[in-house]
Amino acid sequence: MTPNEKQNERVAQMTFASVYPHYVTKVEKKGRTLAELHQVIEWLTGYDEKKLQVLIDEKSTFKDFFERASLNPNASLIIxxxxxxxxxxxxxxxMRQVRYLDKLVDELAKGKKMENILRV
Structure with missing residues (x-):
C-alpha cells in the first residue's frame, strides 16, 4: 500500500462525527452560523439537519457518509x-468529496458570500 492509499483509507474510516465539531468551531469563530454550515453541507450532500444528526449519532465514516449522499451536480465546480x-x-x-466539503467550510469561514459558496 502506498502512502497515498494509506491516507485515503485512514480518511475513509474517520467518522464524520469526529470532524464535524471542528467545522462548527471554525465557522463560528469567524462569525458564521451553524445554520449557514448546515446549508453548505445540505447543498453538497442533500442531508438536512435531521439526517445529518442521524449520521453523527451513528458515527458514520466518511466513506459511508458520502456513499449515502446525493452529491450536488454542481460539486465539480468546486475547484x-x-x-x-x-x-x-x-x-x-x-478524497475529492471530502476536500469539496473542506473547501466549502473554508470558504464559509473566510466570509465568502453564500451565493458564491453554493456556486449559484
Missing part, C-alpha cells in the same frame, strides 16, 4: 487548493 491539494486533480473520488 482550487485545500490542505495543499488541488481539488480538481484528486483522483480518489472519496
Amino acid at each position: 482550487g487548493v485545500i490542505c495543499g491539494y488541488r481539488i480538481e486533480e484528486i483522483e480518489n473520488p472519496l
Whole structure:
C-alpha cells in the first residue's frame, strides 16, 4: 500500500462525527452560523439537519457518509487548493468529496458570500 492509499483509507474510516465539531468551531469563530454550515453541507450532500444528526449519532465514516449522499451536480465546480491539494486533480473520488466539503467550510469561514459558496 502506498502512502497515498494509506491516507485515503485512514480518511475513509474517520467518522464524520469526529470532524464535524471542528467545522462548527471554525465557522463560528469567524462569525458564521451553524445554520449557514448546515446549508453548505445540505447543498453538497442533500442531508438536512435531521439526517445529518442521524449520521453523527451513528458515527458514520466518511466513506459511508458520502456513499449515502446525493452529491450536488454542481460539486465539480468546486475547484482550487485545500490542505495543499488541488481539488480538481484528486483522483480518489472519496478524497475529492471530502476536500469539496473542506473547501466549502473554508470558504464559509473566510466570509465568502453564500451565493458564491453554493456556486449559484
